[in-house]
Amino acid sequence: MRSIVLALLAATALATSALAKDVTVAVTAIVEHPALDATRDGVKEALAEAGFKEGENLKFIYESAQGNAGTAAQIARQFIGDNPDVIVPISTPSAQAVVSATREIPVVFTAVSDPIGAQLVKDFEKPGGNVTGLSDMSPVADHVTLIKEILPEAKTIGFLYNSGEINSVSLLAALKEAAEKSGLSVVESTATRSADVQGAARALVGRADIIYVPTDNTIVSALEAAVAVAEENKIPLFTADTDSVNRGAIAALGFNYHDVGKQTGAVVARILNGEKPGDIPVKIAAGTDLVVNLVAAKKMGVELPQTLVDRATKVIK
Template sequence: MRSMFLALLAATAIATTPTMAKDVSVAVTAIVEHPALDAVRDGVKDALAEAGYKDGENYKFIYQSAQGNPATAAQIARQFVGDAPDVIVPISTPSAQAVVAATRDIPVVFTAASDPIGAQLVKTMEKPGGNVTGLSDLSPVAEHVALIKEIMPNVKKIGYLYNSGETNSVSLLAVLKEAAAKEGIEIVESAATKSSEVKGAAQALIGRADVMYVPTDNTIVSALESAVTVAEEGKLPLFTADTDSVTRGAVAALGFNYYDVGKQTGVVVARILKGEKPGDIDVEVAKGTDLVVNLGAAKKMGIELPQAVVDRATKKID
């Protein structure tokens, strides 16, 4: 009898062990590797560590990049679904679309997806239902236009360098056109569908636009140096929505700290690991904006940044 009691006691202890003691797995994927998306990944991992999840101790962190290939993103999504992790975290709109299409059961927390409704990731931002929630990084586009105009008061045409096949960038184009029209500014489009086309698409803006603007577009950002070279040679100031791109040669950006975006995402993942249902968690919008300027890039592209802009920058690169 005593042995049976002890066995029952042990079984009860196992059954009532908190979620934290249970080994779990989190599978993370991104459409491509570049500083912003890498920062999101690192932020997710660090937020989970702060929540008590230690990689290799009580949970497993899995990461794969699609290397810019949507077909690979779909393949990774199917592989992850087959592996059945506790949560899948797709970084970027293309990866999120691939994962959401692949599962209706495994919890999904997307991140760095500007327009989740337009991308058909969720039907509503409030308590989306089902197995999906996440984080939107919708850019403050009207503020970007205002910043460009503050730096270059005579701007008449903004060149929009983007991947026309990326839903996120198409959605942002519509927002940009509306914001620019209010300032009497025309948008000139130039598209690249893969990284090898970025330089040519940037060159197509020379003589047609006063500035070049790159949204949070994974294809363009992954090959940003090609656009920077064109901008320097053509004296076409390059602005971006991605603050990490300023260290790579853009003049200025007003946007999110993507490491913080990752940490905000990781908090949501931890809530799900501890028992909440993704469909009951509102889709959040990334918090905070940083102004980063590159004084050296401005000189190379033939402009001088107003002192007022430099003074309020959260980070300055010389």
């Protein structure tokens, strides 16, 4: 009994000592858009709930790379020089930049679809080293099922993505596999810059029955351009992230990214309280919301099944 009490007192002392000192958490994202912004805000909220509050005992730094991989690398180097207690890169490009820049400062990545494919870790259960985090690998098979439920006659999915984003390449492979099982084919159209998104969307007109936008930061950052093409040509546009439905997609089945941020922040708090990142398994984010947009569906010439609307987590009217 005495040993248990001593162990509890030691754990309490460790947590108290972590809260007693000022800590710095540096957060970066490849670009600013609603899903990534919500993730950042969720991280800060979870830290506050764990006792790390900005302005009291927490210095919270945030930098956006504004869609530029070179800038992401510069931010990573800047953060390494600042030597924060934990770095939180949001998105695959930012995570790759940070992980390649340090082997010492703890890193908790988030909103990364394929951490192994992106060479951030070698194993989910035992990441080792100074890196752990959360994957937001999309439930692609469920997305195909959703598409078939809304548009049973659809034959071709237009996949709009940046071929330079490793997460999107991984999602394309997963989509092709799921689509084939459902009797659908996939056609691709790429945009490497946000300025190219409208042209890439237009390239799908006449080739695809629907447009599908994965959790691709280049495309999502300029989603309105793709939505305009979809509305003009009456092509239903689906997204993988629910935050994009409010911006004009007709439906999405995916994570609430504020919740993803909170799950990430909880991991950061564990590290601030003394745990080693390499001992914390990489997790796939929990929770799946269904969001539908009745206004967008009407503009794209689609009537959503009432059974779908009735079970939606959120309905935009």
